[in-house]
Amino acid sequence: MALKASEEVKTRIVQQKQKNGDIYVIERKTKYDSVKKFNVVLSSKILGKIPKGEKEMVLTRPKRPNGTKVLNSKEQQSEITVSRRKVGMMDIIDHIGKISGIDDAIYANTDKGTAQKIISLARYLLATDGQSLPGITSWQYSHPLPYDEGLSESIYHNLFTDVGRNESLMQSFFASRIEKAGDTALLAYDSTTISTYSKQISEARFGFNKAHDGLPTVKLLSLYSVETRQPVVFTRQQGNQPDVITIENALKQLQVLGVKKAEIVTDNGYYSEKNLAEMLHARFDFITLVKIGISWVKKELENRFNEFSSTGSACPFDTNTHGVSVMLKHEFTRQRKYASMKKGLAGGTQESFERRIYLHLYFNPFRKVEQDSTFDKDMFELKYLVEKGTAEEELSPGAIEKINKYLNINRRGKAVNVTFNEKTIADAKKYHGYFALVSNCEKDPFECLSKYRRRETIEQFFEAGKQKTDGTRTRVWSSESLMGRMFVQFVALCYYEYLSEQLRQIKLKLEEDITAEKDLAETRKNKKKLLSWMNNTPVYLTLQWFDAVEEIKVSAKLRSRRWSTEITERDRILINYLGMKF
Structure with a gap:
């Protein structure tokens, strides 16, 4: 059945070739006319032109209003030029890019122009809460970006293709993110699906679709540092691949990036004896949710039903949950990839080995x-x-x-x-209310539960990816462009997650300072106002609040002046906590 027309006004950027070989770049607004049965053009505006033989767009000179005097050469020498740009929000984002190391990691692994384009697109996605990319064409006129030559639709589509082919850039950036996570990182591993209309993306397959929109999907898999609240690695796979077979590739990627020790946390979608065997063989620690119905787990649970009623089994930070632990010697099997002369085993042989694991069983009556x-x-x-x-x-x-x-x-x-x-x-x-975790390193059931619950931050990360970086649809038509677009969105999410963590830490610091009562009464009053405002304001609206801060430049042949609009004392406190100065 055909989709019903929305009849909304749509803005598109089109290119129109002229007889002399120049290409005009036009912003066109259209609306579907349900009576005429076709799109009606509401307005057209020439943004610039691409001269014959060139690739970059040249901005057109604004049309002079009727009656405007044409200045002679002497008058032009004393002409005053004035510009006004919104800098408050962009200064904050620029500061985050620098102190997080995100910008440095991009600049260090590609040429300056490409780096500026990637960073500019990522900052646009963060600043606009994930508006679609065609909007950057007009938005960039009022907001300063590193790539100041102007971004058009053709420029960023070419960028996506180039970045999608540049595996060195992406893997080097992931390596810098892994380094920030620390030597013994706690990494949550999970996946989500992204729908697509494209038939040219080879990874797009029909399978489980989390959006339930009936479209083929591409699977996006990510490793997320629970402790630093930062995404560190992503990859993509076919949409019909089950979660349980994807973890082997994640382990390979971590090893290639130089990670020697990490603790990986997954949900029960990734549980299998094979996956546990692969993580043990790669010498990674793990925590994974396991189904109660598995025979050896069910057997241990049935032997311990009466142990969950004691007060000593209650979780210290969640007394509604009770837990007991069992240490087991469990036999695992994995297929050898290479022959072993020492053991006399050929490649492809099934090899068995025994390891100690900890089975943590839990019961929650409300569950x-x-x-x-x-x-x-x-x-x-x-x-x-x-x-x-x-x-x-x-x-x-x-x-x-x-x-x-x-x-x-x-x-x-x-x-x-x-x-x-x-x-x-x-x-x-009989088994309702029970759940189980398996680990090869966590002996205490409640420390294990605490770490597992912290993995939920990756669910928030996936939600942010779809809502904050326009990640619900692929919006590109080839596999290479998709990888490049995903990388730009990933950089934007690194910005978002780092800023979110900074704001969380500032709220904790504000609470400490207010409680300590070491400030003057007026300062303490402003800090209370700031804390109350931050508790009720999401990241996007926090940035939008500072978007009202403008920079005005006035210049002539003999003088040049620059100033910014004032901010309140409450806002200045937040700026200072971020480590900035206006």
């Missing part, structure tokens, strides 16, 4: 109530579908399996009598 309620709701929905005669081909395989397992169905002619199989339901509910 049990929630799972029981969800389970009961599913049962009643399935009962209703069967009773109304829903055809089996209209049901998912999972729904059919549950119907066969948990419902008793008696048919008499057209009448259908459906009852619940209470015994099998009771057996299923």
